[in-house]
Amino acid sequence: MNGGSEIVDLFVVGGGINGAGIARDAAGRGLSVILCEKDDLAEGTSSRSGKLVHGGLRYLEYYEFRLVREALIEREVLLESAPHIIWPMRFVLPHSPDDRPAWLVRLGLFLYDHLGGRKRLPPTRTLNLHTAPEGAPIRDAFKRGFExxxxxxxxxxxxxxxxxxxxxxxxxxxxxxxCTAARRENGLWSVETHDVRTGVRTTVRARALVNAAGPWVNDIINRVAGQNSKRNVRLVKGSHIVVPKFWEGRQAYLVQNSDKRVIFINPYQNDLALIGTTDIPYDGRPEDVAADASEIDYLIKVVNRYFKRGLVRDDVVYSFSGVRPLYDDNADNPSAVTRDYIFELDAPSGAAPLLSVFGGKITTFRKLAEHALDRIAPFFPRMGKPWTAKAHLPGGDIANADFDRFLGDLGREYPWMPASLIDHYGRLYGTRTLLVVGNARSLAELGRRFGTDFFEREASYLFEQEWAMTSADILERRTKHGLHLSTEERSAFEDWCASRLARAG
Incomplete structure (x- = not known):
C-alpha cells in the first residue's frame, strides 16, 4: 500500500460481502478505491452463512415486506450475474400442523411467489408426502408438504x-x-494501516471512509475513528453442521421446529448435507465463535423429528459458526431481529464523510452497495451512475445463464478431464476456467495432485490471483477441498504451501 501523498476517493474497511460489493460498485463508477481487511477476504461472517440467496420466507411473519421484496428481486439479478456460483434449488417444506397452520404457510408462499417478480424460478406446489418421491425420507406422520x-x-x-x-x-x-486509526485532517481522512504479516505501517489519505466491518463496525467507529454512534449491531450466532447426505434427489428441505425456528437441510458438495442454523445471542469476540455441543444436539433433534433416518452426533463430519452483525432494533427474540440494513452517515459541515453499515444479508449485498454509494454521492458529483444490476460478475458471463450448456461446452473443450473436475472448475471459476487451467493439455500438466479434483495448478492460481496466503484460505474458503482430503492429504498440502511461501520470501 502506497502512503505519503496518495489521496484516494474511498477507503473501505472490511473484506466481507458488503465491503467487497461497495468497493466493486465504487470502482466501476470511476472512484479510486482502497479496501483493507484485517484477515482473509470472507474469513468472518461472509463464509459462514447458510449459503443461500433467498428472499427470507420467514421474514414475512415479521412484516418485513420491503426487505423480502428487495431480496426476491435481487435473487433474479444475482442468478443472471453469477450462474456458476448461484443456482436454483427446490425446497420441500413438510407441514407440521402443530407449529404453523397450513393456510398461513400457503399465504406466505403465495406472497413469496409474487412479491419479487419471479421470472426464472418455478412456482410453489403442494405435495402428498406419502406418494411424492420428495416425501420418501420424511416420517409418515407428515402427510402434506409444499415445495x-x-x-x-x-x-x-x-x-x-x-x-x-x-x-x-x-x-x-x-x-x-x-485499519488501526483514522482521523479527520484538512478535509480528508488520514487512515493508518498495519500489515499484520510484515509489520509495515502505512498512512493513506481518503476523501471518504466506508465502515463495512460487520461485527466490528462499532469498534471501527469508536476505537479506530474516535467517533460516537447511537446505533449498534446485535451479534447473533448461527451454527451449522455437515453430515453425509441421507436422502435421494437434488431437493433441499426446510423444517419448522416447535420454537418457531426453521432449519434448512441442504445438499452440499454432492455427497454431504449442510444443516442450520441456530439463532443465539452472542457477546464474545467474533473471532472466537464456534458451534457448541448444545447447538449440534439442537440441530440433530430438529432433523430427527422429521426424517426417518435419524442422525447421531458421530454423523457430524464438520461444524462451523458465524456471527451475524444484525442492526439492533431492540427485538426480544434473536430470530425477530431485522435482517435489513441501516446506514449512518457522519459528515459534519466541511468534514470528510464516514459511512457506517449496520446489518444486511448476503442476498441484498448488491443493492446495499448501490444505496451506500447513493448516500455518499453528494460528496462525489462526478461519480458515475449505478451499473451493477446488468453486469456479470467474473466468470458469470455464461450465455443465457445456462450453466448446464456451458458445462457441456467446457467438457468438449477439455475432453481429457474427468466430469467431476469439469464440474469443479466450472462451478468455481465459470468462464474463467481457462485462467486456472492455462495451457495444460493433460492431468499430468496440472501438476501435483493433492486430492481427487485438487491439482497444483489450481492452488498456484489461487495464491497468484486471489489473495490466498495460507492453506486454510484455499481449503476452507476459495474451495471446499478441505472437506474431501484425508488427514495425510491435508498435511501434504500444508507442507507444499509452507514451502511455496518460504520460496516467495
Whole structure:
C-alpha cells in the first residue's frame, strides 16, 4: 500500500460481502478505491452463512415486506450475474400442523411467489408426502408438504469475485491489513494501516471512509475513528453442521421446529448435507465463535423429528459458526431481529464523510452497495451512475445463464478431464476456467495432485490471483477441498504451501 501523498476517493474497511460489493460498485463508477481487511477476504461472517440467496420466507411473519421484496428481486439479478456460483434449488417444506397452520404457510408462499417478480424460478406446489418421491425420507406422520424455489450460493466465492471485479476496475485490495486509526485532517481522512504479516505501517489519505466491518463496525467507529454512534449491531450466532447426505434427489428441505425456528437441510458438495442454523445471542469476540455441543444436539433433534433416518452426533463430519452483525432494533427474540440494513452517515459541515453499515444479508449485498454509494454521492458529483444490476460478475458471463450448456461446452473443450473436475472448475471459476487451467493439455500438466479434483495448478492460481496466503484460505474458503482430503492429504498440502511461501520470501 502506497502512503505519503496518495489521496484516494474511498477507503473501505472490511473484506466481507458488503465491503467487497461497495468497493466493486465504487470502482466501476470511476472512484479510486482502497479496501483493507484485517484477515482473509470472507474469513468472518461472509463464509459462514447458510449459503443461500433467498428472499427470507420467514421474514414475512415479521412484516418485513420491503426487505423480502428487495431480496426476491435481487435473487433474479444475482442468478443472471453469477450462474456458476448461484443456482436454483427446490425446497420441500413438510407441514407440521402443530407449529404453523397450513393456510398461513400457503399465504406466505403465495406472497413469496409474487412479491419479487419471479421470472426464472418455478412456482410453489403442494405435495402428498406419502406418494411424492420428495416425501420418501420424511416420517409418515407428515402427510402434506409444499415445495418452493430459492437459490444456492457459494458465499466465500461471491466475496472473492466481487473483490476481483473491484481490482480489475482499478481498486486496490489489501488483505491481512488492519485499519488501526483514522482521523479527520484538512478535509480528508488520514487512515493508518498495519500489515499484520510484515509489520509495515502505512498512512493513506481518503476523501471518504466506508465502515463495512460487520461485527466490528462499532469498534471501527469508536476505537479506530474516535467517533460516537447511537446505533449498534446485535451479534447473533448461527451454527451449522455437515453430515453425509441421507436422502435421494437434488431437493433441499426446510423444517419448522416447535420454537418457531426453521432449519434448512441442504445438499452440499454432492455427497454431504449442510444443516442450520441456530439463532443465539452472542457477546464474545467474533473471532472466537464456534458451534457448541448444545447447538449440534439442537440441530440433530430438529432433523430427527422429521426424517426417518435419524442422525447421531458421530454423523457430524464438520461444524462451523458465524456471527451475524444484525442492526439492533431492540427485538426480544434473536430470530425477530431485522435482517435489513441501516446506514449512518457522519459528515459534519466541511468534514470528510464516514459511512457506517449496520446489518444486511448476503442476498441484498448488491443493492446495499448501490444505496451506500447513493448516500455518499453528494460528496462525489462526478461519480458515475449505478451499473451493477446488468453486469456479470467474473466468470458469470455464461450465455443465457445456462450453466448446464456451458458445462457441456467446457467438457468438449477439455475432453481429457474427468466430469467431476469439469464440474469443479466450472462451478468455481465459470468462464474463467481457462485462467486456472492455462495451457495444460493433460492431468499430468496440472501438476501435483493433492486430492481427487485438487491439482497444483489450481492452488498456484489461487495464491497468484486471489489473495490466498495460507492453506486454510484455499481449503476452507476459495474451495471446499478441505472437506474431501484425508488427514495425510491435508498435511501434504500444508507442507507444499509452507514451502511455496518460504520460496516467495
Amino acid at each position: 418452493y424455489s430459492d437459490c444456492w450460493v457459494d458465499d466465500a466465492r461471491l466475496v472473492l469475485i466481487n473483490a476481483l471485479d473491484a481490482r480489475e476496475r482499478g481498486a486496490s485490495i489489501f488483505t491481512r491489513t488492519a
